[in-house]
Amino acid sequence: MFPEKIGIYEIKSELGRGGMATVYRGYDSRFEREVAVKILPPELLHADPQFRARFQREAKIIAQLEHPSIVPVYDVGETEDTKLPYFVMKYMNGGSLSERIKKGIMSVAEAARILEQIAPGLDEAHSRGFIHRDLKPSNILFDSRGTPYISDFGIAKISQGTGTMTGSGIIGTPAYMAPEQATGDSVDGRADIYALGIILFEMLTGKQPYEADTPMAVAIKHVTDPVPRILTFNPNLPPDMDLIIQKAMAKDRNDRFNTAVEMVQTLKEIAGDFGPEKKTQTLTALRTAVKQKPTDGKKKLSPTTIAFIALGILGVAAAGLFLSNRNSLPVASEATDTAAPASTATVTSAPTLESTTTSAPATETPTLIPPTETLAPQIPLIGGADKVAFLRNNDIWIMNVDGSDLRSVTNDARAKSNVEWLPDGNTILYVTGKTVKTVNITDQREEILTSFASAEYFDAFRVSPDGQQVAVSVNRELHIVPFDIGAFTANTTKADLLAMNGCLFYNNIGVKNVWWSKDGEKLAIEFSAPSGANVADTIRILDIHLCQASEPIRQDEFPAARFEFPLEIVTWNWDGDTLFALNSNIRNDGFGNLVLYNTFTHKAETVAPVEGKCCYRDAAFSPDGTYLIFAFQDINLGTASPIVLYYIPTGSLTTEGALEPVPLPDGFFTRRNDAPLPVFRPHQQ
Numbered sequence: 001m002f003p004e005k006i007g008i009y010e011i012k013s014e015l016g017r018g019g020m021a022t023v024y025r026g027y028d029s030r031f032e033r034e035v036a037v038k039i040l041p042p043e044l045l046h047a048d049p050q051f052r053a054r055f056q057r058e059a060k061i062i063a064q065l066e067h068p069s070i071v072p073v074y075d076v077g078e079t080e081d082t083k084l085p086y087f088v089m090k091y092m093n094g095g096s097l098s099e100r101i102k103k104g105i106m107s108v109a110e111a112a113r114i115l116e117q118i119a120p121g122l123d124e125a126h127s128r129g130f131i132h133r134d135l136k137p138s139n140i141l142f143d144s145r146g147t148p149y150i151s152d153f154g155i156a157k158i159s160q161g162t163g164t165m166t167g168s169g170i171i172g173t174p175a176y177m178a179p180e181q182a183t184g185d186s187v188d189g190r191a192d193i194y195a196l197g198i199i200l201f202e203m204l205t206g207k208q209p210y211e212a213d214t215p216m217a218v219a220i221k222h223v224t225d226p227v228p229r230i231l232t233f234n235p236n237l238p239p240d241m242d243l244i245i246q247k248a249m250a251k252d253r254n255d256r257f258n259t260a261v262e263m264v265q266t267l268k269e270i271a272g273d274f275g276p277e278k279k280t281q282t283l284t285a286l287r288t289a290v291k292q293k294p295t296d297g298k299k300k301l302s303p304t305t306i307a308f309i310a311l312g313i314l315g316v317a318a319a320g321l322f323l324s325n326r327n328s329l330p331v332a333s334e335a336t337d338t339a340a341p342a343s344t345a346t347v348t349s350a351p352t353l354e355s356t357t358t359s360a361p362a363t364e365t366p367t368l369i370p371p372t373e374t375l376a377p378q379i380p381l382i383g384g385a386d387k388v389a390f391l392r393n394n395d396i397w398i399m400n401v402d403g404s405d406l407r408s409v410t411n412d413a414r415a416k417s418n419v420e421w422l423p424d425g426n427t428i429l430y431v432t433g434k435t436v437k438t439v440n441i442t443d444q445r446e447e448i449l450t451s452f453a454s455a456e457y458f459d460a461f462r463v464s465p466d467g468q469q470v471a472v473s474v475n476r477e478l479h480i481v482p483f484d485i486g487a488f489t490a491n492t493t494k495a496d497l498l499a500m501n502g503c504l505f506y507n508n509i510g511v512k513n514v515w516w517s518k519d520g521e522k523l524a525i526e527f528s529a530p531s532g533a534n535v536a537d538t539i540r541i542l543d544i545h546l547c548q549a550s551e552p553i554r555q556d557e558f559p560a561a562r563f564e565f566p567l568e569i570v571t572w573n574w575d576g577d578t579l580f581a582l583n584s585n586i587r588n589d590g591f592g593n594l595v596l597y598n599t600f601t602h603k604a605e606t607v608a609p610v611e612g613k614c615c616y617r618d619a620a621f622s623p624d625g626t627y628l629i630f631a632f633q634d635i636n637l638g639t640a641s642p643i644v645l646y647y648i649p650t651g652s653l654t655t656e657g658a659l660e661p662v663p664l665p666d667g668f669f670t671r672r673n674d675a676p677l678p679v680f681r682p683h684q685q
Contacts, residue, residue, distance in 0.1 A: 006037050006086055007077045039086040065130055067651055068577060068625035069121030071151040072600055094142030101137055101202055108271045111203040114148050119260035120626045121150055124651030126189030135195040136176045174218040175208050179251050182219040190253040196260055197248025205233035240270050382647055383622025385680035389419055389428050392669060398441055403663035409441050419677055423467035425684040434458040450488050459512045464520045476510030503547040518576030521545035536560055537569040556599050563604035571618050575625035583617045589673040591615035591633045609648050612656040623682040626650055631676045643669035
């Protein structure tokens with residue numbers, strides 16, 4: 001049996017039960033959404049009198065660990081009757097990586113795609129001092145759209161007290177445990193990198209690198225046995241894949257990749273995502289960095305160390321921390337924390353494309369089997385995107401995300417806006433005047449989709465992520481109607497739009513712009529609202545999944561209600577989940593300060609990622625929300641400052657530093673007040 005309610009959340013079913021928590025599927029009636037409710041066991045309260053105070057303190061910190069690739073914490077609280085602490089998190093119904101691995105081994109490309117999406121989140125957590133300590137396939141969960149998230153950050157931190165549940169410093173799951181974890185030493189973010197290497201090994205082979213009859217024997221193998229050769233398990237892999245595993249799972253943490261992003265970038269380079277020249281550079285760096293240990297013997301452990309590992313592993317097992325998870329939703333963490341304070345990670349989330357050597361010179365260079373075929377150059381990916389469209393001198397240009405294959409696809413020099421890729425990946429939709437047009441990027445054929453010539457205002461035309469609906473603002477009235485290119489030509493008036501029997505007609509306020517959520521169930525709309533004696537641009541988030549069945553539920557409204565911002569929002573963008581990017585107007589018709597707003601924490605932050613300088617405009621998120629592209633003008637260079645484009649991981653936006661711009665020809669943007677409005681194209685499989 002399970003409780004009917006936990007706090008304000010109606011409980012529908014039990015999802016999983018483990019040593020550290022029981023997880024239920026719940027329903028939040030306030031926001032009409034399903035959630036996962038994780039309730040911690042009473043043993044924690046009984047074992048540590050200070051636990052409740054520590055839970056309240058640490059839960060606030062964990063709730064601030066926000067990243068698009070980390071399962072968000074919506075709420076924390078205590079049950080009314082037993083006063084047991086609980087977390088409320090996003091409900092993940094797309095299964096776990098563990099379940100996907102059981103269905104069969106993955107290709108290198110598929111493994112890279114999944115790890116690329118979670119790596120920035122792991123690095124962001126490390127940069128803020130959070131170590132997962134129990135990273136494994138069952139803690140990588142997918143939403144309904146197949147986007148991966150890291151779950152269970154912070155459970156080990158919450159459980160930390162003056163002592164541990166086991167009486168030892170060993171925590172985690174033995175199959176994914178770094179050597180320093182197994183021996184009870186202090187850990188940093190590189191312990192998670194080690195676990196990520198094991199996860200990659202398992203994705204590509206279907207097996208774990210170390211197997212034994214007991215958890216203690218597995219833990220000891222992580223300390224004593226050489227890193228297995230992945231080609232022994234799957235000889236069909238690229239021969240150089242062994243170098244990545246050797247570096248990620250190096251016994252000495254100083255020999256591992258410094259960041260998860262570095263590891264994934266190297267994986268993509270080995271796979272040929274950045275062309276043969278970059279692959280050669282990467283191989284050279286890896287061959288220098290990887291330390292080939294002798295394979296004819298094992299590292300010897302002292303009896304004291306073996307006894308310590310045995311005590312720790314047995315204690316953890318007795319605490320029920322090795323129970324297997326049987327569900328794909330956020331389930332009980334299988335880790336407790338160490339007694340010693342966690343050391344703060346020294347890694348950052350900025351991408352590094354070449355490996356870094358931090359240890360002594362290699363004693364032996366691994367012999368590699370020459371590849372049997374040369375991989376053709378492939379278009380690189382950034383944040384799940386392979387191309388970018390943007391405006392220059394009122395015409396649409398496209399390029400690969402690395403700046404290659406730069407070309408224009410229109411040449412009429414007429415003012416354009418609302419540039420977006422349609423789901424087919426080969427068509428760009430845009431607005432010019434009061435006309436909606438499309439252009440095919442292959443043959444540059446342009447077609448008129450529709451025109452609202454008689455309207456006083458035509459402000460927005462935004463197609464939903466699945467291509468099934470479109471949000472149209474005509475005369476500041478919002479229509480959400482079916483999107484059919486073939487049938488839309490005849491729809492040119494309000495009456496035509498109403499006759500389409502769409503999802504929603506909304507005229508409570510004058511809508512000037514709109515963005516869809518990733519799941520297509522919410523809209524963010526821009527309108528003008530009174531602000532004292534003035535009028536201020538305002539953004540409101542509406543839940544529209546019920547369509548006309550009820551008034552759309554208002555989920556948030558900003559800036560005025562949340563943070564200070566100038567009256568004018570020049571441009572804004574939404575990652576489709578919790579993060580918004582807005583820019584003000586300081587110079588050249590729209591370059592200004594860049595502000596990030598988080599709808600979960602209700603906090604805003606002004607960021608200046610390019611060496612702490614102003615000014616920015618037209619920031620846009622990548623399809624998976626892990627990268628941001630924006631236009632920049634250095635205010636210190638005066639009116640002659642050129643316009644340049646930058647990409648940056650969203651986890652690094654608060655880190656000011658020197659960045660490399662997207663490689664475009666010198667003086668490419670000739671007008672200082674150009675609005676590039678860049679937009680990513682989701683990778684076409």
